Amino acid sequence: MDFETERIAKLVKETDAQTIVLQFPEGLKRYGPPLALQMERDLGIAVMLSGNPCYGACDLDVTSRADLLFHFGHAPIPRIQVPTAHFIEVRNDTDVIPITQKALSVVEGHHIGLLTTVQHIHKLEEIKRELESQGYRCDIGCGDDRIQYPGQILGCNFSAARAVNVDEYLYIGSGTFHALGVGIATGKRVIVADPFLDRIIIPDTETIIRQRHGFIAKARDARSFGVLIGTKIGQRRSALARELIAEARSHDYDAFAIRVNEVTPWVLYQFPADAYVNTACPRIAIDDASTFRAPMLTPIEFEIVLDKRSLSDYVFDEF
Amino acid sequence: MDFETERIAKLVKETDAQTIVLQFPEGLKRYGPPLALQMERDLGIAVMLSGNPCYGACDLDVTSRADLLFHFGHAPIPRIQVPTAHFIEVRNDTDVIPITQKALSVVEGHHIGLLTTVQHIHKLEEIKRELESQGYRCDIGCGDDRIQYPGQILGCNFSAARAVNVDEYLYIGSGTFHALGVGIATGKRVIVADPFLDRIIIPDTETIIRQRHGFIAKARDARSFGVLIGTKIGQRRSALARELIAEARSHDYDAFAIRVNEVTPWVLYQFPADAYVNTACPRIAIDDASTFRAPMLTPIEFEIVLDKRSLSDYVFDEF
Numbered sequence: 001m002d003f004e005t006e007r008i009a010k011l012v013k014e015t016d017a018q019t020i021v022l023q024f025p026e027g028l029k030r031y032g033p034p035l036a037l038q039m040e041r042d043l044g045i046a047v048m049l050s051g052n053p054c055y056g057a058c059d060l061d062v063t064s065r066a067d068l069l070f071h072f073g074h075a076p077i078p079r080i081q082v083p084t085a086h087f088i089e090v091r092n093d094t095d096v097i098p099i100t101q102k103a104l105s106v107v108e109g110h111h112i113g114l115l116t117t118v119q120h121i122h123k124l125e126e127i128k129r130e131l132e133s134q135g136y137r138c139d140i141g142c143g144d145d146r147i148q149y150p151g152q153i154l155g156c157n158f159s160a161a162r163a164v165n166v167d168e169y170l171y172i173g174s175g176t177f178h179a180l181g182v183g184i185a186t187g188k189r190v191i192v193a194d195p196f197l198d199r200i201i202i203p204d205t206e207t208i209i210r211q212r213h214g215f216i217a218k219a220r221d222a223r224s225f226g227v228l229i230g231t232k233i234g235q236r237r238s239a240l241a242r243e244l245i246a247e248a249r250s251h252d253y254d255a256f257a258i259r260v261n262e263v264t265p266w267v268l269y270q271f272p273a274d275a276y277v278n279t280a281c282p283r284i285a286i287d288d289a290s291t292f293r294a295p296m297l298t299p300i301e302f303e304i305v306l307d308k309r310s311l312s313d314y315v316f317d318e319f
Numbered sequence: 320m321d322f323e324t325e326r327i328a329k330l331v332k333e334t335d336a337q338t339i340v341l342q343f344p345e346g347l348k349r350y351g352p353p354l355a356l357q358m359e360r361d362l363g364i365a366v367m368l369s370g371n372p373c374y375g376a377c378d379l380d381v382t383s384r385a386d387l388l389f390h391f392g393h394a395p396i397p398r399i400q401v402p403t404a405h406f407i408e409v410r411n412d413t414d415v416i417p418i419t420q421k422a423l424s425v426v427e428g429h430h431i432g433l434l435t436t437v438q439h440i441h442k443l444e445e446i447k448r449e450l451e452s453q454g455y456r457c458d459i460g461c462g463d464d465r466i467q468y469p470g471q472i473l474g475c476n477f478s479a480a481r482a483v484n485v486d487e488y489l490y491i492g493s494g495t496f497h498a499l500g501v502g503i504a505t506g507k508r509v510i511v512a513d514p515f516l517d518r519i520i521i522p523d524t525e526t527i528i529r530q531r532h533g534f535i536a537k538a539r540d541a542r543s544f545g546v547l548i549g550t551k552i553g554q555r556r557s558a559l560a561r562e563l564i565a566e567a568r569s570h571d572y573d574a575f576a577i578r579v580n581e582v583t584p585w586v587l588y589q590f591p592a593d594a595y596v597n598t599a600c601p602r603i604a605i606d607d608a609s610t611f612r613a614p615m616l617t618p619i620e621f622e623i624v625l626d627k628r629s630l631s632d633y634v635f636d637e638f
């Protein structure tokens with residue numbers, strides 16, 4: 001795992017930083033303590049770990065009053081500029097060609113869109129060449145101003161997928177989290193090629209969409225809505241929340257705003273409503289649905305409840 | 320329950336505020352949604368509830384970019400100045416004289432120190448008169464620069480108790496949370512007179528102190544320490560944390576700093592160490608002890624581990 005300690009040392013020296021914060025996503029946090037100890041020893045400065053939950057580059061720990069913030073495991077989001085923040089992307093060097101070859105056995109189309117997260121982003125051109133050598137047409141799309149690299153997707157942004165008109169997508173990475181989003185956002189088939197578990201998965205987008213339709217139907221009986229506004233730097237949509245509240249009131253719903261950093265089941269227990277709308281991270285409503293006391297909708301889904309959008313226009317809420 | 324809506328309306332008008340945040344401690348949060356709906360209707364402004372956990376006036380939600388912040392259920396901490404913040408103390412009007420009379424049956428001393436939280440703070444003079452009419456001597460101490468009212472205590476500040484030299488304390492309020500702190504901080508007997516449950520309790524300070532000794536003994540075997548630094552406005556002790564880390568290293572311990580907003584068991588699972596020291600809220604180490612994977616010490620307790628303080632000098636960690 002490359003934590004770029006030399007680059008960090010160089011930046012510390014150049015800026016004469018006396019205090020730095022290291023921020024890791026949940027899956028990398030365990031590397032934090034040994035790295036912090038090593039860097040304090042080697043650099044002679046104060047190193048602090050960010051203990052707050054971290055689920056993306058949208059979630060930069062700007063509460064820290066340190067001279068520099070090193071954020072690990074995510075690419076920068078170009079639209080979010082924090083001068084003291086530096087991104088250590090922690091690229092992975094696993095060979096992805098074997099799993100790509102395995103994936104070809106389930107590919108149905110001829111024109112393939114390639115997608116991945118920052119971990120494998122430097123491998124996409126190599127995969128493209130492999131696919132083309134096998135006679136496929138292959139595109140790597142460029143995303144919008146939240147996306148740093150061609151072919152890169154976030155859990156809340158599939159603009160690089162929508163940028164190409166392909167038969168289906170090949171996603172390199174583990175888990176179905178990102179691929180489900182691509183499937184919902186594009187309506188197309190997505191093949192997950194997991195180089196770590198050497199496994200191919202076709203995520204079941206339909207079940208998720210049926211669940212969402214269920215929550216929308218249930219929310220149509222609601223009289224009161226709690227509208228959540230995130231305070232994380234890349235998750236703020238106050239203006240959208242105010243619009244939704246105004247709309248809700250014009251439909252005679254009771255609607256109130258909740259500003260919150262971490263959206264947890266406890267927040268909803270403390271502020272009871274018949275249903276909730278989450279304008280912060282779009283994934284929370286979908287991935288944590290079963291933990292909430294009442295339906296939590298995305299803004300898109302709430303538009304359907306308000307009859308501003310038809311159910312057939314269902315799309316993924318993207319940032 | 321007096322939420323001082325007229326005072327809020329007046330402040331909104333005077334400052335021409337367009338957006339306000341209402342922040343409640345956990346026990347009052349359920350009053351938030353109806354109050355927010357009423358105030359949006361009556362005042363025609365944007366009202367937002369703070370959804371973040373709130374355990375004290377140390378925990379002001381300064382992340383909010385609203386024109387005014389109304390913080391309910393706590394008195395201001397004079398040392399913490401936030402110009403946009405206003406405190407709605409939510410005083411309670413329960414008659415406290417009957418429970419005071421009941422408490423006298425268990426009073427052993429002659430000279431009594433009166434203590435309470437902001438909820439009943441306006442009742443202390445009346446209680447003092449009652450006690451004096453029964454022949455007791457009675458003192459109400461003035462706290463330090465974190466304490467707004469004579470006789471007021473916080474979960475982390477018992478300076479108003481230490482300010483008087485009495486035989487024992489009479490605490491008006493519910494639960495043993497505050498009284499346990501007084502008992503540990505002063506070493507004196509504390510009688511809890513709970514006007515809501517009409518019940519007298521003598522908290523068992525000894526058991527807590529024995530538990531703390533157990534954690535201190537266990538931490539003596541630790542080789543690595545995670546030192547927690549709180550980021551809530553009234554819980555920051557970075558300099559103390561750095562001192563403790565330097566001391567720990569001079570004793571050949573591995574010690575690393577974790578900056579965190581909410582100290583949860585999950586944070587410790589993510590950053591494994593043999594033991595932890597919490598420089599944020601002093602109550603977390605004591606009240607949530609059973610939820611943590613390893614001993615969590617207060618800075619005072621860590622000084623004992625480092626042999627900078629003797630076990631017989633054990634005191635409560637106060638802010």
